[in-house]
Amino acid sequence: MKKSLMAVVILLNLWGESASAAEPGDCPRALSLExxxxETEAVCLLQKYVRIDTTNPPGNELATARFLAAFLHQEGIEATLFESAPGRANLYARLRGDGSRKALMLVHHMDVVPAVPGEWQKPPFAAVREDGYLWGRGTLDDKGPGIMEALxxxxxxxxxxxxARxxxxxxxxxxxxGGAQGARFMMNAHFALFKDVEFALNEGGGMLELxxxxxxxxVEFAQKVPLWLEITANGPAGHASLPRHEAATHRxxxxxxxxxxxxxxxxxxxxxxxxFAQRVQALPETERGDYQNLAQSLKxxxxxxxxxxxxxxxxxxVRNSLAITMLTGSGKENVYPAQAKAVLDLRLLPGQDPQAVIATLAKVMNExxxxxxTLLSSQAHASPIDTALYRAIGALIQRHDAHAQITPNFIAGFTDCNTFRSKGIVCYGFMPExxxxxxxxxxxxxxxxxAVEDLTQATLLLHxxxxDVAGH
Ligand SMILES: [Zn+2]
Structure with a gap:
């Protein structure tokens, strides 16, 4: 067979497989918590879920939303898709309680970051199972937790x-x-669906081994927030043979x-x-002092x-951070561009005023x-930890591992929890994985x-x- 023809045939085969792979119907259904x-059902579902490429951009989450909707439909659970843009969708489903308590929400994101196949040991969207692991983009962030939640x-x-809930x-x-087509879209355009939600569980925390x-x-209860800025420098365009101090790129x-x-x-x-006040409980008493008042000790x-x-x-x-992430200048070796651009990814601590930070940066640049x-900016919101959900996580731990410890966590990254918190929902970054x-x-x-073992165990613990939280 000619090489190019063979490639076409392989492509067709792959296409055929991925088209049918998006049907959850042929995964064996677990009828007990055995x-x-x-494990069999979770692995089967996650393999199909990972094989739907939702690299963002462009996202293509309509395909994953349809996949989850089909899975729920075969269980007699109605799901609704909310399209936020062409090819982009959010999936919503609800099981009814007796209404005596407010709702609990399980949330995950269906998009993934890009993966370069050549850099991986296994193809990133093939969901290969080997050596006790399921390999693929999204298995940890956040399709694995998505399947734990769905199951x-x-x-x-x-x-x-x-x-009860x-x-x-x-x-x-x-x-x-950043969630404009996802969590923020749902909270802004469809908040009526969530106004009785008291608690949410999302990515951002889990079980760490000391x-x-x-x-x-x-259990993540607070986080930094992003401030994404575009810096544009302007200057005279022209031939690069003449040195110019005021060139956009130089500025x-x-x-x-x-x-x-x-x-x-x-x-x-x-x-x-x-x-830190919580964490020091694990330290020898002589070392605890400095952490009791961190601000003073650091000073x-x-x-x-x-x-x-x-x-x-x-x-x-304890500090805002700044990363220079994108740069663009001339498209030609010997030409000064009229404009050069950079993008900054800043992460601000809660309570920081983005406008004040921008003013400081302008002064520092002094050019x-x-x-x-501003490309993206939001206000940080924390969740209280004195809640029934937090206590339920603590009780779950005690039941399974008396030596384990629960601790509130603050993360430097950001998740959709901040969006839910801004609407009054207590959101924790926690999956029992x-x-x-x-x-x-x-x-x-x-x-x-x-790890397949982890996927299974976390599904059972989450259930x-x-x-514990929503049942009678
Ligand atoms: Zn994630």
Missing amino acids: KTAI AFVMLKRLSIPL DVVLLGVADEEQ ADKRMLYA LVRALSRLERFEFPIIVVPEVQKV NNSAFRKTFMSDPHRVVM SEVNIR HLPIGETERIHGRDERI ELVR
Whole structure:
């Protein structure tokens, strides 16, 4: 067979497979919480789910929304799709309780970040099962948790669990690009559907293993917020043979180099103080003191400050951050462009005023003909931790591992939780899944994968948690 023809045939075969792969119908249905049955169904569903490529951009979440809707439909659960743009959709379904308590929502995002196939050990959208893992983009972030939620949700119906709370399943589009077509669209255009939702569980936290092998259940309750800025420098366009101090590219480089050296001040917000006050319980008593009042210790104790600030994961908890992520200039080697652009990804601590930060940056850049435009900006909202849901997570842990510890967590990344919090919903970043350090580094990176054991166990634990919170 000619090589090109062979390629066409292979392509056709793949197409045929992926078209039928989007049907959940042929996955064996678990009719009990027996582990093997849950594992078989969860793996089958996740493989099909990962094989639907929802790389954002463009997203294409209409396909995943249809897949989940078909899965729910075969269980007799009605799902509604909300299209926010061509090819972009959000999935919403609800199981009714007796109305005596407010609703609990399980939410995940259906889009994924890009994957470069050549860099991966396994093709990123093939969902290969090997060595106890399921490999593929989204297996951890966030399609794996999406299947945990969908299956935990459906098992309520299959097992006829009586509910006090309604349970809502929400699959959103566009989380990886800021959520304008997803969580924000749903909260702004369709809030009536969510006005009785008291609690939401989302990505952003899980079970972390400590050095002494004890498990820490980290429940994200507060996070930084993004401030994305476009920096545009203007200057005379022209031939590059003549050096020009005022060229747009040169202006931009000078401005950016000043920004790159700029350091935001150290600020300890109450949410971060709360996290450290909890964490020190695990430390020897002699080492706890400095963390009880972190702001003061960072200010007055230089040795402590030096140690603390040597860990970049801690630095981001007490300082706004700034990353220069995109650059564009001339399209030609020997031409100055009239305009050069950069994009900055800043992450602000709760309570920071974006306008004040922008004013500071303009001063730091100190360059004429340079403008700042806001691409994305939001206000940070935290959830209280004195809630029935938080206590239920604590109780779940105690039941399964008496040595484990629950802890409120603050993250430097951002999730859709902030959008839900802005509408008064208590949202926690928590899935009862293991998040080993080496594995979480694959999120947004290469060779993302989930341990099959974990997928199964987390599905069962999540189902149990939902029963505890929403059941009678
Ligand atoms: Zn995610």
